[in-house]
Amino acid sequence: MLEEESGYRGKAEEFLQAFKKGAEFTHELLKENERLRFRVLELENALGDHSAGAGAEQSSVLISRIKELEQEKQDILDRIRQVEDENQDFANRYIEIESENNNLANLYIASYQLHSTLDFKEVLQIIMEIVINLIGAEEFSLMLLDEKNGDLRAVACEGMDREEIPPVTLGSGLIGQTVQSGESYFTENMETYQRDILNPMVCVPLKIKDHVIGVLSIYKLLIQKDKFAQVDYELFTLLAGHAATAIFGARLYSDSERRLSTIQGFLDLITK
Amino acid sequence: MADYNILIVEDSPTMRQLISFALKRIKGVRIVEASDGVDGLKKISAEKFQMIFTDINMPVMDGLKLISLVREDVNHKGIPIVVITTEGAQEDRQRALALGANDYITKPIQPNRILEVARQLLQIT
Numbered sequence: 001m002l003e004e005e006s007g008y009r010g011k012a013e014e015f016l017q018a019f020k021k022g023a024e025f026t027h028e029l030l031k032e033n034e035r036l037r038f039r040v041l042e043l044e045n046a047l048g049d050h051s052a053g054a055g056a057e058q059s060s061v062l063i064s065r066i067k068e069l070e071q072e073k074q075d076i077l078d079r080i081r082q083v084e085d086e087n088q089d090f091a092n093r094y095i096e097i098e099s100e101n102n103n104l105a106n107l108y109i110a111s112y113q114l115h116s117t118l119d120f121k122e123v124l125q126i127i128m129e130i131v132i133n134l135i136g137a138e139e140f141s142l143m144l145l146d147e148k149n150g151d152l153r154a155v156a157c158e159g160m161d162r163e164e165i166p167p168v169t170l171g172s173g174l175i176g177q178t179v180q181s182g183e184s185y186f187t188e189n190m191e192t193y194q195r196d197i198l199n200p201m202v203c204v205p206l207k208i209k210d211h212v213i214g215v216l217s218i219y220k221l222l223i224q225k226d227k228f229a230q231v232d233y234e235l236f237t238l239l240a241g242h243a244a245t246a247i248f249g250a251r252l253y254s255d256s257e258r259r260l261s262t263i264q265g266f267l268d269l270i271t272k
Numbered sequence: 273m274a275d276y277n278i279l280i281v282e283d284s285p286t287m288r289q290l291i292s293f294a295l296k297r298i299k300g301v302r303i304v305e306a307s308d309g310v311d312g313l314k315k316i317s318a319e320k321f322q323m324i325f326t327d328i329n330m331p332v333m334d335g336l337k338l339i340s341l342v343r344e345d346v347n348h349k350g351i352p353i354v355v356i357t358t359e360g361a362q363e364d365r366q367r368a369l370a371l372g373a374n375d376y377i378t379k380p381i382q383p384n385r386i387l388e389v390a391r392q393l394l395q396i397t
Binding site: 098099101102105106109110112113116126129130132133134135136138222223224225 | 284285286287289290293294358360361378379380381382383384
């Protein structure tokens with residue numbers, strides 16, 4: 001019995017020892033597990049801190065880049081506006097130059113035609129063409145000064161009979177005074193102007209320097225022309241000078257031709 | 273060889289020169305001038321034109337007669353015709369357009385207007 005009892009006691013102690021060892025091992029395992037979990041947590045925290053820092057840095061870079069791009073966009077928009085303004089200026093300037101070019105073409109052709117002949121009748125015809133086609137007058141007259149008696153007489157007209165135009169004495173009436181003063185006259189109100197043979201709407205003295213040789217008087221414009229443009233005033237100025245020299249030159253030429261013909265006639269009589 | 277042969281029928285040398293001056297800004301243009309309708313018809317029968325500019329009031333044959341004769345001619349009826357005239361009344365314009373004119377310009381003219389109409393009818397961009 002005692003042997004059996006001591007046998008049980010030995011086995012119980014063995015079991016108790018084995019159990020204690022098992023308990024110690026489990027305790028160690030739990031501690032290791034705790035340590036590892038703590039380590040995992042540490043690593044996770046470390047990893048989390050690292051990600052957040054990198055994101056913030058990246059965001060800051062991106063925000064700065066966005067600002068740069070927005071500034072760049074604003075600069076481009078400002079430049080586009082500047083270029084558009086420049087384009088508008090160029091377009092306006094182009095229109096102005098085109099207009100000046102047209103005006104110069106008209107003036108050049110008028111001048112070219114006026115000096116293209118020495119024939120008195122042709123010169124008068126060219127003056128008429130310029131006044132009709134380039135200025136747009138429908139009724140007008142061209143009077144020349146007779147230096148001997150100081151009278152102005154119509155040598156050409158359009159839209160009216162020459163007999164309708166009475167001679168004008170230098171210094172008398174609007175036409176005579178315009179010739180005497182040498183200054184062009186333009187009626188103040190084109191719309192209310194009433195046709196009057198002695199009071200034209202426009203009166204331009206034809207003069208070589210200060211010497212007036214005649215006058216252009218306009219009474220009516222073409223139906224489609226209601227007022228004068230800048231180029232018209234330039235054409236009037238051109239006519240005042242160039243038409244006068246062209247008429248004067250043609251007269252001198254025809255006089256010299258006539259004299260030459262007379263002298264030639266005498267020479268022929270003498271030599272025959 | 274010109275790209276565009278253009279005929280100007282006009283009795284005034286000043287106007288012929290002004291129209292010609294404006295049209296010469298078109299590259300490859302050749303200008304032929306005629307002083308009245310009959311002279312214009314002779315030139316039209318002698319060579320091919322891409323466009324005609326004509327005045328209305330001219331000696332010998334006026335511009336309206338010229339337009340109607342060109343439009344009756346099977347060989348030339350398709351040529352664009354532009355009238356350049358002092359006649360600014362609406363009925364004059366309508367008469368010319370009814371006879372077959374393609375455009376109607378009143379004097380006094382500006383060279384850029386002639387150029388604009390020529391480019392449009394010749395389809396030059």
